[in-house]
Amino acid sequence: MGAGAVSSSFPVFASPLDDKYSKYPDSFQVSSGRELVTNSISTQASALVSNGNIDGHLLTPPSPGFPNFSTVSPHGRLPQNSQFISQSSTDGASFPPNHSSHQDLQSPVLINQYEVSHIPWCTDTLQDLLDFPDNVPVQTGQVESATGVITSEDHTRRNDWQWADGLISELDTDWNELPDVNVVDPISEQTQIHQQPPVTSAEFRSVANTLSTAPPTKSRMRWTPELHEAFVEAVNKLGGSEHATPKGVKNLMNVEGLTIYHVKSHLQKYRTARHKPESSSEGTSEKNFTSIEEAKSADIKTSFGITEALRLQMELQKRLHEQLEIQKKLQLQIELQGQYLQEMFETHKKIEDGKSKTSTSALDDPSVPLSYAIADVKAETLKLDQPKAGIGASNANPTPEEGFWDISQEQRAHEPGDGESNASPTKRARTDQTGDIIN
Amino acid sequence: MKFGKRLKQQIQETLPGWRDKFLSYKELKKLVRSISSAPTLLNGSFEYGRAEEEFVYLLNNEIEKFNAFFVEQEEDFVIRNKELQQRIQRVIDKWGPNGNHPSETDYKEEMAKIRKDIVDFHGEMVLLVNYSNVNYTGLAKILKKYDKRTGGLLRLPFIQKVLQQPFFTTDLISKLVKQCESTIDAVFPVEDEEKTREAREAIIVAGEGIFRNTVAALQSMQEIRRGSSTYGHFSLPPLNLPDSELIQSVQLNSPIPIV
Numbered sequence: 281m282g283a284g285a286v287s288s289s290f291p292v293f294a295s296p297l298d299d300k301y302s303k304y305p306d307s308f309q310v311s312s313g314r315e316l317v318t319n320s321i322s323t324q325a326s327a328l329v330s331n332g333n334i335d336g337h338l339l340t341p342p343s344p345g346f347p348n349f350s351t352v353s354p355h356g357r358l359p360q361n362s363q364f365i366s367q368s369s370t371d372g373a374s375f376p377p378n379h380s381s382h383q384d385l386q387s388p389v390l391i392n393q394y395e396v397s398h399i400p401w402c403t404d405t406l407q408d409l410l411d412f413p414d415n416v417p418v419q420t421g422q423v424e425s426a427t428g429v430i431t432s433e434d435h436t437r438r439n440d441w442q443w444a445d446g447l448i449s450e451l452d453t454d455w456n457e458l459p460d461v462n463v464v465d466p467i468s469e470q471t472q473i474h475q476q477p478p479v480t481s482a483e484f485r486s487v488a489n490t491l492s493t494a495p496p497t498k499s500r501m502r503w504t505p506e507l508h509e510a511f512v513e514a515v516n517k518l519g520g521s522e523h524a525t526p527k528g529v530k531n532l533m534n535v536e537g538l539t540i541y542h543v544k545s546h547l548q549k550y551r552t553a554r555h556k557p558e559s560s561s562e563g564t565s566e567k568n569f570t571s572i573e574e575a576k577s578a579d580i581k582t583s584f585g586i587t588e589a590l591r592l593q594m595e596l597q598k599r600l601h602e603q604l605e606i607q608k609k610l611q612l613q614i615e616l617q618g619q620y621l622q623e624m625f626e627t628h629k630k631i632e633d634g635k636s637k638t639s640t641s642a643l644d645d646p647s648v649p650l651s652y653a654i655a656d657v658k659a660e661t662l663k664l665d666q667p668k669a670g671i672g673a674s675n676a677n678p679t680p681e682e683g684f685w686d687i688s689q690e691q692r693a694h695e696p697g698d699g700e701s702n703a704s705p706t707k708r709a710r711t712d713q714t715g716d717i718i719n
Numbered sequence: 720m721k722f723g724k725r726l727k728q729q730i731q732e733t734l735p736g737w738r739d740k741f742l743s744y745k746e747l748k749k750l751v752r753s754i755s756s757a758p759t760l761l762n763g764s765f766e767y768g769r770a771e772e773e774f775v776y777l778l779n780n781e782i783e784k785f786n787a788f789f790v791e792q793e794e795d796f797v798i799r800n801k802e803l804q805q806r807i808q809r810v811i812d813k814w815g816p817n818g819n820h821p822s823e824t825d826y827k828e829e830m831a832k833i834r835k836d837i838v839d840f841h842g843e844m845v846l847l848v849n850y851s852n853v854n855y856t857g858l859a860k861i862l863k864k865y866d867k868r869t870g871g872l873l874r875l876p877f878i879q880k881v882l883q884q885p886f887f888t889t890d891l892i893s894k895l896v897k898q899c900e901s902t903i904d905a906v907f908p909v910e911d912e913e914k915t916r917e918a919r920e921a922i923i924v925a926g927e928g929i930f931r932n933t934v935a936a937l938q939s940m941q942e943i944r945r946g947s948s949t950y951g952h953f954s955l956p957p958l959n960l961p962d963s964e965l966i967q968s969v970q971l972n973s974p975i976p977i978v
Contacts, residue, residue, distance in 0.1 A: 500786065503794040504891060508801055546794065553798045586831060587908065590838045593930045594903060597838070600937050601845045601896050604852050607940065608889070610956070611855065615878055622875050 501542040510535065511546060521551045722860055723748065725939045729853060732935035734843070737850065740788040742781055742857040748864065750774060755868035771871060778858070778877070782884055785854050789886035792847050796840075800895050803840060807833060807902065834906055841899040842929035848889045848896070849936045855887055856943070 514532035518524035526544040723744050730741050754770045810829050858881055862874035
């Protein structure tokens, strides 16, 4: 049902998204690996993906229901990325060794797109990366050329577009050859075969743009204090912020996955920050309000000293921060709770589907005791994974494995089709309950 | 409705460069309303699917916006943090045991400047955390509305993904904030009771910028969590601010017009 709905909606989908395309921020949106989707979507997307990395990430937007977030998240980075890492290390040799000086960098470049993020968080980056051998499904022929094509079937590879992005920018700056061409041509060729021709041509334009004009720093880099330390060290070794060049700094830092664009923009920020030590690096808007603030504080200054005013300001800020942290913890707990309940519900529904309706009676009670200690939520969520596996329902575990698009379709589909008219309103009420969160 | 208004207020009070980086709550709400009032909203229907996709598409754009802004600000903060630390170190060295002891007034001036900068820096970071939170809250609310109005099941899985987004993972910033707080303690002289009281009274004339924004944020939070019609098991409890009277007293009804 889900598949059917999706494919039929595609042609229509092309049009509304067409004009949205111009508005579409040329930003890099990579779906977090595992959450990708139904078969129909995936086969289409995968066909797109297999032809080129650049194209891949730009194509995700039209795909329905994709949560297209960039995957640079601190803790979630590694697992998906590492799969590719070990893979590419073996294929590093296939990389056109054009510049001997870069040869050493080739493998690291290929491998370590993801280490970038990793470095700040762990010290033994390489160690950790090599510890993920199990995550690497064997995909032979995947990294064949400089383009490092990602094969279709594995959607987790979407993260590899980041890698590719980094790679492309590497290619841009360091080698002015085939790699670029290889990357671009196959894409244009193959994508035209595709269902959404208008979309693909638009994408192709954006691709060209990405390569030529806008810096492809869409692979977002999360700078941490440690990384910045390394940066500063490198800059100092190269004669200070005025004399250091992005390329030099990048090479000196030797951080895998760090592109020259990352370094360039960071260097720019760094220079700005140094030249204006008193104010922030936000620019003129900052200056405006700083001057106003200073004027105001002049009043306070005369009466009792700026220090006390600052102290008060500090107090308030501290307070706000405290509350924010508490609030965030609560929000997280609420979501965990909600997720747990949802999964429990799904599990029971599966059981119910197979048997009588008696098992729903337990779930009819909406006031599930919150005495399920928050601490236990996680443990219990994990426990639920086993029975789900037994039941074998594909949407028993909605979050990791399927797109929510799919879930919505399927679950909505269940209702009219089912003979369980009782279950439907119950389910609706149930989900409303679980859906109830932060006011 | 309350959240929307509060959000607008916060946006107004926020630092100028941030104004267009917040969630377009109102627009999204309008969209949800139009989706739910559309006639052909049958479950599993084609139009519904498309509407949902559009909604998701917009949400994704918003999230992308948050991520981009947040990560960029974070980067700036990381840089400034280091610079500030270095600056403090230089001052300490200059007036420390090995320094050449320049004049007392110079020292005072330097210290005053540094204090102000540290406090402002701290404030901006906290505001970034607040930014993250406000947008998250808005997203959660809009998703809830969506599910409610359209009978969809979008919220739960979508929110799970939001939780992993860069803009939501504020751990680094919080760490820097705490670092700042400990630095401040080292850099500020011992508190003078009398002066502090005076400061609190006089602070009513305080102007804009970070301070104002912070107060607005705290007030907002308090209001939002005061309770509402849909308060339930899964709502946040009311805000428990130890010195909420402090917040009350710091009213932002400044007679000085905002230029």
